[in-house]
Amino acid sequence: MEAALARILPAAELAPQRLHAAMRYTCLDGGKRVRPMLAFAAGEVVGADETVVEAAACAVELIHVYSLTHDDLPCMDDDDLRRGKPTCHIQFDEATALLVGDALQSLAFDVLSRSGLNGPAEVRLEMLSLLARASGSRGMCGGQAVDLAATGRSLDLAELEFMHIHKTGALIQAAVQLGALAGGFLPAEARNGLESYARNVGLAFQVMDDVLDAEADTATLGKTAGKDAAQGKATYLTLMSVPEACGYARELLDRALAAIAPFGPQGRRLAEIAQFVVKRSF
Amino acid sequence: MEAALARILPAAELAPQRLHAAMRYTCLDGGKRVRPMLAFAAGEVVGADETVVEAAACAVELIHVYSLTHDDLPCMDDDDLRRGKPTCHIQFDEATALLVGDALQSLAFDVLSRSGLNGPAEVRLEMLSLLARASGSRGMCGGQAVDLAATGRSLDLAELEFMHIHKTGALIQAAVQLGALAGGFLPAEARNGLESYARNVGLAFQVMDDVLDAEADTATLGKTAGKDAAQGKATYLTLMSVPEACGYARELLDRALAAIAPFGPQGRRLAEIAQFVVKRSF
Numbered sequence: 001m002e003a004a005l006a007r008i009l010p011a012a013e014l015a016p017q018r019l020h021a022a023m024r025y026t027c028l029d030g031g032k033r034v035r036p037m038l039a040f041a042a043g044e045v046v047g048a049d050e051t052v053v054e055a056a057a058c059a060v061e062l063i064h065v066y067s068l069t070h071d072d073l074p075c076m077d078d079d080d081l082r083r084g085k086p087t088c089h090i091q092f093d094e095a096t097a098l099l100v101g102d103a104l105q106s107l108a109f110d111v112l113s114r115s116g117l118n119g120p121a122e123v124r125l126e127m128l129s130l131l132a133r134a135s136g137s138r139g140m141c142g143g144q145a146v147d148l149a150a151t152g153r154s155l156d157l158a159e160l161e162f163m164h165i166h167k168t169g170a171l172i173q174a175a176v177q178l179g180a181l182a183g184g185f186l187p188a189e190a191r192n193g194l195e196s197y198a199r200n201v202g203l204a205f206q207v208m209d210d211v212l213d214a215e216a217d218t219a220t221l222g223k224t225a226g227k228d229a230a231q232g233k234a235t236y237l238t239l240m241s242v243p244e245a246c247g248y249a250r251e252l253l254d255r256a257l258a259a260i261a262p263f264g265p266q267g268r269r270l271a272e273i274a275q276f277v278v279k280r281s282f
Numbered sequence: 283m284e285a286a287l288a289r290i291l292p293a294a295e296l297a298p299q300r301l302h303a304a305m306r307y308t309c310l311d312g313g314k315r316v317r318p319m320l321a322f323a324a325g326e327v328v329g330a331d332e333t334v335v336e337a338a339a340c341a342v343e344l345i346h347v348y349s350l351t352h353d354d355l356p357c358m359d360d361d362d363l364r365r366g367k368p369t370c371h372i373q374f375d376e377a378t379a380l381l382v383g384d385a386l387q388s389l390a391f392d393v394l395s396r397s398g399l400n401g402p403a404e405v406r407l408e409m410l411s412l413l414a415r416a417s418g419s420r421g422m423c424g425g426q427a428v429d430l431a432a433t434g435r436s437l438d439l440a441e442l443e444f445m446h447i448h449k450t451g452a453l454i455q456a457a458v459q460l461g462a463l464a465g466g467f468l469p470a471e472a473r474n475g476l477e478s479y480a481r482n483v484g485l486a487f488q489v490m491d492d493v494l495d496a497e498a499d500t501a502t503l504g505k506t507a508g509k510d511a512a513q514g515k516a517t518y519l520t521l522m523s524v525p526e527a528c529g530y531a532r533e534l535l536d537r538a539l540a541a542i543a544p545f546g547p548q549g550r551r552l553a554e555i556a557q558f559v560v561k562r563s564f
Binding site for chain 1: 349402408421424428
């Protein structure tokens, strides 16, 4: 993934140099790359073309990094640490961080629409359509808006999950779907299995994020710990205790594993990622 | 265009309501719609499918409106008036304006990748690829970065035109190319003619923008007049007098008209738009 992203991002020597340097700073050397891993693992289930899966993985990660860059801006979460480094607007400036996010979003759609990629154009159009919807106001961006509106007031479990299903779930879902689509259109049964897997992994990821935000320290996380509580954000821990949250994450993990059981050994990597998501410490 | 955009934008009743209301506020009831006009006029040259041209026109306009929304933010141009109305971050708030821009960019790629549009998938992929490159760091977004870097220092004509060819030119170019692509792949000669037309119209547009910014009042423009000089921005008027700039714009107009002369009567609308761009008063 590092090599693929480094190749796709414009060289820092190309004009406008400062913008390109900031794009590379923000995207490279950091991050768990969970979404790319999911895309590659879903691609493995269906024996997808490697170059198309790689383009899909890069596109999803570029959207993810753009959203982090904008999310860290002073008018949003106002954070100065991300992936163990100063955030883009701290390292460069606010205007540059805004443009970095904007340009990374364009680059995601550029990567996925490039000529020379293998496979039928119809499938690629479907991938682009999926990514656009997952990123937009009815997906990730809408989740951010719900998160903004929820800050400082309490949510019930249904409201909290509505927010997460959009804010992080939509893109995790897209990573799995795009990875699988890189192998062509899927039968409905396989599609539903992957959808259920992605939905449960996405929620488990968020539950554990809330636990780690409360329990781990800033050095381990690579981002500011304890931030959610300090900002009055609704989290799983405002609704349940840490042991309850860990139990809930394991329940979601079991559902995710059950959903991909029909794929047999082809689904091994997806299972490993689900385990990692629930058992990680950062 | 108003009807098409109103149909494409999510209804204000759909969750997240505030975001959707802000997206509609920002996109509807305002703007000259020069880029959509160009897309429709280029589509007419080649007898393109109406629904595909409409999707292309909407996609380009959504990218344009997103860029204005982000450009008006306090960390960029910090403007409070646009198209005769309070800017998005004044009417709503900064975080919402940031998300509005982000979601409008996604929506542009959503509109153009939707299933159910007529025409070959290969052509649509090419349209998406063109739009993504025109929007990104080597296109519009890169032009913004050059503009930022140039504020407060003097540019020569070559540097100024490099900035405009990216900042506004790339998307004007994309409007013409996408409109024409809605009719399928073009022979190289026709493509070059349209490219030269778009390049010259784009620059003429910018020259006249600079003249109007200096000469017209805020009420006529619908945005804050005299802003460029106040912000120490490089403009054509730092390099030439108003009569010289008007003469240069007419020269660019002549080049644009010559480039589409081979299209005969089919190019009538493109010619009219070029005239409008140079003779407009807002």
